[in-house]
Amino acid sequence: MTIDNMKKTTFEKADFNQWKELAVNSLRGKPYEALTTKTLEGIDLQPLYYERKAFDGASVVRSSKRNAGWIIAQQTIASDGADYIEQLEESIEKGNEAIVYDGEHPFNWTDDQLQKLSSFIAKFPVFYFNVRKDDAILRAFDFVHHEVRESVTGIIQVADWTVPVGYNNIRTAGADLWKAHHDGADAVTELAIALSEASRIASSSESFQAFADNFFVRLPIDTHFFMEIAKLRAFRVLWQAFAQAYGVNEPPFIPVFAVTSLRSFSKLDPNVNMLRAGNETFAAILGGADVIQAHPHNILTGPNASSIRNSRNMQLVLKEEAHVEKVLDPAGGSYFIEQLTEELVEKSWKLFLEIESKGGINPFLASGRLEENFLKLQNEIATGKRSLIGTNVYAELTSTNFDEWGGINQIARLSEPFEKLRQSFSENQPKTVLLTFGKLKDFKPRADFVTSFLASGGIKSSWSPAFENVEQAVEWLDTEKPDYAIVCGKDEIVSAEMESLLEKLPADIMLDVAGKIDQNTMHKWKQLGLNGMIFNRQNKIEKLQSVLTSWQGGTRE
Structure with a gap:
């Protein structure tokens, strides 16, 4: 194409519906409205800002x-x-x-x-x-x-x-x-x-x-x-x-x-x-x-x-x-x-x-509105709706011997509950393992999630070998003697093996399961000795505090 032809070339202006169509296609079945985000201020952030009247201000x-x-x-x-x-x-x-x-x-x-x-x-x-x-x-x-x-x-x-x-x-x-x-x-x-x-x-x-x-x-x-x-x-x-x-x-x-x-x-x-x-x-x-x-x-x-x-x-x-x-x-x-x-x-x-x-x-x-807002922020951090890198996600298990500096007055911060948990677990660390079942592709997503979940509270965990049945897992647990274990695997594998695992579980091991289980099944498993579960959007502070309390001799959840 010559430079003269380039100068004469025009491009059709895309309208909002065309942009929206592209966005919807990228969602693979999810509704367009799923891209809207509501802020703490009550403002809906839209996925597309295509064109609007001039802002008077x-x-x-x-x-x-x-x-x-x-x-x-x-x-x-x-x-x-x-x-x-x-x-x-x-x-x-x-x-x-x-x-x-x-x-x-x-x-x-x-x-x-x-x-x-x-x-x-x-x-x-x-x-x-x-x-x-x-x-x-x-x-x-x-x-x-x-x-x-x-x-x-x-x-x-x-x-x-x-x-x-x-x-x-x-x-x-x-x-x-x-x-x-x-x-x-x-x-x-x-x-x-x-x-x-x-x-x-x-x-x-x-x-x-x-x-x-x-x-x-x-x-x-x-x-x-x-x-x-x-x-x-x-x-x-x-x-x-x-x-x-x-x-x-x-x-x-x-x-x-x-x-x-x-x-x-x-x-x-x-x-x-x-x-x-x-x-x-x-x-x-x-x-x-x-x-x-x-x-x-x-x-x-x-x-x-x-x-x-x-x-x-x-x-x-x-x-x-x-x-x-x-x-x-x-x-x-x-x-x-x-x-x-x-x-x-x-x-x-x-x-x-x-x-x-x-x-x-x-x-x-004096109305309490600020305190209410802060509690909302804390809840969003605790449930993972809002990310605080290095604290509630991608936490690095480093020393919690914080230097105390008196040059700045006490203020409320969103990471404080995690800091307190990290310090508590650094002083009293349970031996924690992820009990994996099936092939790597079956348990890795949940095992990665649980590892990160625990790390946000200061709990260091290791993965077991991939087990094919309960007997292998129990034999390994008898040898390793962990304090706390979390079962990771596909739902169908976990459902098929959990009752047998709970019946044969060595004493003094606190057991959780990765994934959100329906109430009836969870009630039955708890009667057999299951402590609880770890799942996405769970309140990490409440769950990790529960683990700490149980580990220190309190009542399990």
């Missing part, structure tokens, strides 16, 4: 962000003032762009150290969270020369603190969603709480402008990549609607500080946390955050120089190599993200109005 997202790009805000983690100055100086030399401090664990400062810190405050934006008004680090602002104070920007989260004279660009009142997020808030709830908190603060301000000039929002970013992108974009639209309710058609700029969530972080396999943090950081960038703080992957057990450098470099690589800081709204134009943004806006505004109608933020937080 798209222009708002772009116009309400002051500049393309973001500030890299690397938290300085130190043991004292001297260490803080040293770590801060090094991080700034290597790409950090802000002064970040968590006041949960304050330490002492000398005047010389505060003088040195003040020289950084005069040059870089400041982000202090969870600070008490008697924290000595606040005295550093007194050392900054008056003529440069006007140029100092940032956020100081501290109650009842009077900002020193001259600092007109420091924000002190905002919506910090860190606690609500880790208590169980989903994206809709976080956005609604942010608006409700803004309403509370605005009601006590002398004017909307005075309120807006002092307001900020801090949003944790979780691992649901597209939802978190849409959440950040939705806040921009919601902020405009909020301002318009006060009669302000062109709302002032509000900085959005994004911080990687620890809700999905785990002590069990901290290296996977690096992937989680990378996912969350990139979502924050594409969502248009103004400032981004990424936690080191081993923040739960104690960060080191290497992990701190890696968390900083994630942002540097994205800035220097992906060039996403040059685009004002990187996610704009995606049918999926635009529609998800719009749905979040609608649901969040509706919930915000509901919160306000019922007395504001405090009654809502």
Whole structure:
């Protein structure tokens, strides 16, 4: 084909029905609706986003962000003032762009150290969270020369603190969603709480402008990549609607500080946390955050120089190599993200109005909705509906001698029940075998599943030889003397051999079967001595806790 013919070639535009037909053909008999996923927010994620009307809030997202790009805000983690100055100086030399401090664990400062810190405050934006008004680090602002104070920007989260004279660009009142997020808030709830908190603060301000000039929002970013992108974009639209309710058609700029969530972080396999943090950081960038703080992957057990450098470099690589800081709204134009943004806006505004109608933020937080959401998340992790790599799936049986680090306060995390089980079984490990029947192809899928199921709770298992009959299995059990065995094989093989196996089973062996058995059969087998079963979508925490209790001498299930 010549170049002239190529230029004249056209392609027929595929319509939605053609795309849907392709999707249905790939399902091999399953309905198209099976590809729809319902989120914790009550939003149905569709398998195809082919075409839709323009999102009315798209222009708002772009116009309400002051500049393309973001500030890299690397938290300085130190043991004292001297260490803080040293770590801060090094991080700034290597790409950090802000002064970040968590006041949960304050330490002492000398005047010389505060003088040195003040020289950084005069040059870089400041982000202090969870600070008490008697924290000595606040005295550093007194050392900054008056003529440069006007140029100092940032956020100081501290109650009842009077900002020193001259600092007109420091924000002190905002919506910090860190606690609500880790208590169980989903994206809709976080956005609604942010608006409700803004309403509370605005009601006590002398004017909307005075309120807006002092307001900020801090949003944790979780691992649901597209939802978190849409959440950040939705806040921009919601902020405009909020301002318009006060009669302000062109709302002032509000900085959005994004911080990687620890809700999905785990002590069990901290290296996977690096992937989680990378996912969350990139979502924050594409969502248009103004400032981004990424936690080191081993923040739960104690960060080191290497992990701190890696968390900083994630942002540097994205800035220097992906060039996403040059685009004002990187996610704009995606049918999926635009529609998800719009749905979040609608649901969040509706919930915000509901919160306000019922007395504001405090009654809502006391209602138990966050706790209910967190229990749903925990149940999804426990049943495998939601994956937590390295914890409830693909668990690696490594040491559970976790280092305890006091640099971060206790927060609710989804992996904690598995961490506790792993520690319990590390101290009291039953000798566990998978009792396999038939050919490899008959039992391998279930044996692989059971091996992974047990590993998530810290139980190491081994496979028996493939047995042809019960007599071979019993003879092997008499020799190996395991504490706990799980029968793995095809349903027809297991059904034919189970009663005979239970009658001949050596004493003191706890026996489970892989697969979901009907109630009548299970009742009969339990009367013969079967402990229980292991199957897909079973609550792993409840089952493994039952195994632990039985192993420790309790009553079997």
